[in-house]
Amino acid sequence: MVASTVLLTATAAGAAEPPTFSRDVAPILFEKCVQCHRPNQAAPMSLLSYREARPWARGMARAVENGDMPPWSGESEHVVFRDDLSLSAEQIATITDWAAGGAPEGDPADLPPAPTFREGWALGEPDYVLTLDRVDVPTEGPDLFPKQRIALELEEERWVQAIEFLPGDRRATHHFQATYTTPRRESGGPIGSGERVSEGAGGSGLFGIWTAGMPPYVFPEGTGRVLGPGTTITMDSHYHPFGEATSDVTRIGDHDRDRRRTRCAGGAPGDDHDGCRYGTPLRDEDGRPTRRAGAVHRSHRSRCRRVTTEPR
Numbered sequence: 592m593v594a595s596t597v598l599l600t601a602t603a604a605g606a607a608e609p610p611t612f613s614r615d616v617a618p619i620l621f622e623k624c625v626q627c628h629r630p631n632q633a634a635p636m637s638l639l640s641y642r643e644a645r646p647w648a649r650g651m652a653r654a655v656e657n658g659d660m661p662p663w664s665g666e667s668e669h670v671v672f673r674d675d676l677s678l679s680a681e682q683i684a685t686i687t688d689w690a691a692g693g694a695p696e697g698d699p700a701d702l703p704p705a706p707t708f709r710e711g712w713a714l715g716e717p718d719y720v721l722t723l724d725r726v727d728v729p730t731e732g733p734d735l736f737p738k739q740r741i742a743l744e745l746e747e748e749r750w751v752q753a754i755e756f757l758p759g760d761r762r763a764t765h766h767f768q769a770t771y772t773t774p775r776r777e778s779g780g781p782i783g784s785g786e787r788v789s790e791g792a793g794g795s796g797l798f799g800i801w802t803a804g805m806p807p808y809v810f811p812e813g814t815g816r817v818l819g820p821g822t823t824i825t826m827d828s829h830y831h832p833f834g835e836a837t838s839d840v841t842r843i844g845d846h847d848r849d850r851r852r853t854r855c856a857g858g859a860p861g862d863d864h865d866g867c868r869y870g871t872p873l874r875d876e877d878g879r880p881t882r883r884a885g886a887v888h889r890s891h892r893s894r895c896r897r898v899t900t901e902p903r
Contacts, residue, residue, distance in 0.1 A: 610689040611697025612641045619682050620644065621706050623661050626804035629708070632761050633803035635833075639705055641696045648694035652687040662802075674806070714755055714807050717844030721824065725840045728763040728830050735830040740823060748819035752848035753809040756801035759839040765829040766802035767841065771795060773822040798824060799843070807844075815848055 610616060620628070620638045628638040638644045644651070654660040661676040678686075689695075724739055758764040772795040794817050799808055810816070830839065 609692040609695065610685050611695050611701070612644065612689065613697040613699055614701035615685050615697075616644070616689050617641075618703055619678070619685065621703065623676055623678060623682075625706060626708075626806075633764065641702075645694055645696070648690040652690035655683050655686050676804075712755060712757060712844055714753055714809075714844070714846055717755065718847040719749060719818075719845040721843040721845070723826060723828075723841045723843070725838055726828070726830055727838050728760075728836065729832055730834060730836045731832045734765070734832075735828075737826075737828050737830070739826040739828070741826070743818060743822045743824065745818060745820055745822060748817060749845065749847050751810070751816040751818060751845045753807055753846040754799040754816070755807035755844040755846070756799065756805075756841060757844060758801075758841045760837045761803065762833055762835075763830050763837050763839055764803070764841065765831050766800070767829075768800050768827045769798040769843065770825045770827075771798040771816070771818070771822060773817055773819050818845070 624638055626632075627634040628636060630637055636643065636647055638647070638651075651660075655678055661678065663675070663677040665672040665675065665677070721741065721743070723741075724737070726735065726737055728735060756767055758767075798816060824843075828841075
């Protein structure tokens with residue numbers, strides 16, 4: 592009986608197959624990594640195929656084991672984030688065990704279909720397009736942090752359902768942060784007369800954020816951002832030289848929705864979403880204010896950096 596147990600244990604241990612790229616590693620990369628790690632994106636190498644990923648096996652293992660990749664900082668015991676890019680302990684072990692085992696390809700028949708990415712506007716042609724100033728990025732040198740303030744030429748209110756950033760050259764773009772201010776319109780008697788009337792929704796705060804790998808932001812049903820006459824957008828951008836001189840002209844596409852069914856969406860702390868004429872804070876079934884948690888990326892240099900480990 593003892594001998595049989597030992598034999599069965601040894602057989603089970605021997606039957607445990609080491610991770611392979613095709614069966615075990617590629618599904619993780621396709622889900623969590625190739626948004627950036629593909630040609631003409633911000634990442635320094637593509638991981639779409641075994642041929643491209645194999646030279647970086649040890650560097651990948653170190654990056655995921657140290658928590659450097661994927662870039663993600665939405666850590667909380669109480670919140671489940673949408674579009675979570677973080678790896679589970681099991682996924683990290685799969686990549687490190689694969690690298691330690693010689694990074695085998697495995698059976699190509701096990702490889703799942705590679706994801707496809709739409710060129711241009713992911714959500715289709717926007718209702719309104721804001722074009723930023725051209726930024727020239729040199730071959731080398733310090734990072735660039737241009738700022739730009741844009742006054743929108745709008746004749747009426749627009750309720751934005753989705754915001755999409757479309758960089759001209761994703762290899763050089765690190766992130767964009769846009770804040771907005773939409774004043775309420777006033778009409779009537781002279782200031783101080785008590786006869787003036789405020790109209791329109793108004794609002795201010797965070798308009799949108801983009802960093803490498805982020806999909807367009809679609810607001811939850813019934814919420815959005817309000818733009819209108821007098822709206823200004825302030826852009827904070829971050830570019831990094833990558834060894835080749837280039838120029839970038841980034842566009843921001845706004846997809847509108849029916850204002851009658853739209854409330855101001857709560858964004859970052861400090862957003863003036865409560866002052867929206869058509870808006871109230873999002874509430875749960877019991878009437879308590881609540882927020883939906885969206886994707887969170889590390890967006891400053893010390894936490895979201897390019898991994899330039901040489902292939903080994």
